[in-house]
C-alpha cells in the first residue's frame with residue numbers, strides 16, 4: 044500500500060465508526076450522512092478486501108449510480124495504489140448487468156426472451172415507439188418508466204403506491220419493447236434480476252467470480268438493484284457492503300426510494316453502521332440541515348470547521364427572479380471580496396432554465412461562472428474522448444493502453460479485432476493524438492480531427508450497444524461550437540472542475556459536491572417544494588432535496604425569495620415563503636447565540 048493509503052487509513056482509524064466499517068467482514072450497510080467520509084471508507088474498504096481477503100482469480104464488483112461516480116471512484120482508487128487486476132468490476136449497475144449477466148448468460152436461457160444479438164434501444168427510438176401508442180390517460184414516458192422500474196416482484200416487502208394509469212401502460216410498453224426485440228436500461232436490469240433469481244448456474248458463476256459486491260449510493264439505485272442484492276443475500280454466499288443515506292434519496296422520478304436502503308439495513312443478516320461525524324461543515328450548517336429534515340440524526344461537525352461561526356442569511360425581494368439574480372450577484376461579489384475564491388461559491392437553483400438565465404446575468408456582470416451540468420452526458424464515449432484530451436495535454440495523466448483497449452472494446456461490437464488489427468489501431472491512435480496537439484486550442488477542430496482520423500462517427504453510427512453515443516457526441520460538438528469564447532481541450536480535461544468560476548447548478552445535481560458558500564434562490568412556496576409536489580411522498584422528497592442543498596455548504600448558506608412572482612403570461616402573484624425557508628428561519632431564531 045502507498046503512503047497516501049497509509050495516511051487515509053490513519054485518518055479513519057481515529058473515527059471508531061469509519062474504522063468498524065473498514066474492518067467489517069460480514070454483510071454491512073453503512074448509513075453515511077453528508078460529508079461523513081463515505082467515499083474515503085468505501086475506497087479503503089475495496090483496497091483492503093483486494094489486499095487481504097480476496098485472492099486472484101477472484102475479485103469484486105463495485106456498483107455505483109452514474110458514470111461520473113465511477114470515474115471519481117476509479118481515480119480515488121488509483122491514488123490509493125490500486126493496480127489493474129482481473130475480475131475487478133467498477134461500474135454502473137447497468138453495465139454490470141449487461142457485461143456480467145446478460146452478455147454471458149442470455150443465450151443459455153431463451154425463455155427470458157432477451158433479444159439476441161443484444162439490441163439496446165436509443166432514447167429517440169424509445170420516445171418514438173412510446174408516442175406511437177395511444178395509452179389510456181396519456182401518461183408520460185418518465186412515469187411509465189418509473190412504474191416499470193418498481194413493478195418487479197420478489198423479496199422486498201416495501202410497498203409504494205403505484206400510479207395506475209402509468210402502471211397499465213408500463214406493462215404494455217414492456218411487452219412492446221420485447222416484441223420489437225429491444226432492451227433498454229430498465230429491462231436490462233430486470234432481466235438480470237430474473238436470471239439471478241431463477242437460475243442457480245448464473246448465481247454460482249457470479250459467486251465464484253465475486254465473493255463481495257460493494258454498492259455506493261444505495262438509496263439512488265431503485266428496486267431492481269434492491270431485488271438483485273436481496274436475492275444474492277438469500278441465495279448465495281456473496282457478501283454485500285453497501286453505503287448510502289436514505290435522507291439523500293432524491294431521485295424518485297427514476298424510481299428510487301429511501302425505503303429500500305432502510306429495508307436492507309433492517310435485515311438480521313446485515314450489520315448496520317452509522318457514520319455520525321461530518322468532516323465538511325460547521326455545526327450550524329449541520330444543525331440547520333437536520334432542522335429542515337425535521338428529524339434529528341445527531342450528526343457532529345468534526346472537521347476543521349467544527350467551531351466556525353457559519354452564516355445563515357435570508358434575503359427577501361419584492362419583485363421577481365430578475366431581482367433575485369441581482370441579489371445573487373451581490374452576494375457572490377460580497378463573499379469574493381471577503382476572500383472566498385469563486386469556485387468555492389455555488390448557486391443552486393430549481394431547473395436548467397434558471398441555470399441558463401443566471402449564467403447570462405453572470406456574464407453581463409463579468410462574474411466568471413461554470414455550468415456544472417452540460418447538455419451532453421458523461422457517457423463511455425465522452426469519457427474516452429476526455430481521456431484522449433488528457434493524454435494530449437499530459438501523457439502521464441492517463442494510461443495510453445487503457446485508451447486503446449477501450450476503443451477496441453467499442454469497435455469490437457461491430458467486428459472482430461485480430462492482434463494485427465489491434466497493433467495498427469494502437470499506432471493510429473498514437474499518431475492521431477500526437478499530431479492533434481496543434482488543434483488543442485480549438486476544441487471543435489480537435490474533435491473533428493479526432494473523428495476524421497479514428498472514425499468516431501462511423502464507429503458509433505447505428506450501434507446496437509451504444510445507440511445514444513452519436514447524439515451525445517453531437518451535443519458535445521455543439522457545445523464546443525456554440526460558446527461565446529472559444530473552448531480549448533482544457534474544457535474537456537477539466538470537465539467538472541471549475542477554474543476560479545462560480546458554480547451554477549440545479550439542486551438535484553449538487554449532490555456529492557461541497558462549497559464554502561451555497562446560495563439558494565427560489566425559496567418560495569410552490570417553487571420549492573414545487574406546486575406538483577402535492578403528495579406526502581413527494582413533499583418528503585423535496586424536504587430531502589433541501590437537506591442535500593443546505594448540507595453542501597461549509598461556511599455559509601444564503602436563502603433568497605421573492606414576495607411577488609410573475610407567471611409565464613406576465614401576471615404578478617404574491618408569494619408566501621417556502622416551508623423550508625420558514626423552518627430555517629425558525630431554526631435561526633431558536634439559536635440564542637446567533
Ligand SMILES: Nc1ncnc2c1ncn2[C@@H]1O[C@H](COP(=O)(O)OP(=O)(O)OP(=O)(O)O)[C@@H](O)[C@H]1O
Pocket residue numbers: 054055056057058061075076077078079080081082083084322323346554555556
Ligand atoms: N476520519 C477523517 N478524519 C479527517 N478527515 C476526514 C475523515 N474522513 C473523511 N475525511 C475528509 O472529509 C472530506 C469528505 O470525505 P468524502 O469525500 O469521503 O465524504 P463523502 O461522505 O463521500 O461526501 P458526500 O457528502 O459528498 O457523499 C474529505 O476531505 C476527507 O478527506
